[in-house]
Amino acid sequence: MLSLLGAALGFGTSVLPSVIDLFQQRQKDAQELKMLEAKGKYAAQLSSLKLDELESKADISETEGIYASMRAANAKSGFAAALSGSVRPVITYLFVGFFLVVQITSLMYAMNNGADFRDALNEVWSQDVNLLFTSIISFWFGSRQFAKLRNNSK
Numbered sequence: 001m002l003s004l005l006g007a008a009l010g011f012g013t014s015v016l017p018s019v020i021d022l023f024q025q026r027q028k029d030a031q032e033l034k035m036l037e038a039k040g041k042y043a044a045q046l047s048s049l050k051l052d053e054l055e056s057k058a059d060i061s062e063t064e065g066i067y068a069s070m071r072a073a074n075a076k077s078g079f080a081a082a083l084s085g086s087v088r089p090v091i092t093y094l095f096v097g098f099f100l101v102v103q104i105t106s107l108m109y110a111m112n113n114g115a116d117f118r119d120a121l122n123e124v125w126s127q128d129v130n131l132l133f134t135s136i137i138s139f140w141f142g143s144r145q146f147a148k149l150r151n152n153s154k
Contacts, residue, residue, distance in 0.1 A: 092140070103129070 070084070103124055110120035 099133075 106124045107120050110123055111117060115123070
């Protein structure tokens, strides 16, 4: 009986290092799998960032090309440069003038039909008109301020 117990104990102790090695190998494999997953996620994020960077560079290159083309065209003809530079301001002046004519005409029409100045002004200059007017002013002067900030940051 003692020899049987000794044989079992001897066999068990000879198998024990293999079992321990098996558990250690599983832990190593699990760790290696986690590392590969982390590397895969990192590579995916890195490629996404690289793609964003390339798209940004392409946008910048396209914008620079457009501006270079415009400068070259404007350098050839002074009249074309002046006309090109005046289109937006002239259209803005026309729309502001039209807006003022409509508003003043509406105010005068309301006052001619018996409304006092305050009521007519509140009716003509509504919250919608105020929102539209402030949006336009903010666009023009806000875009200039952002352009100045961009130029100062370079």
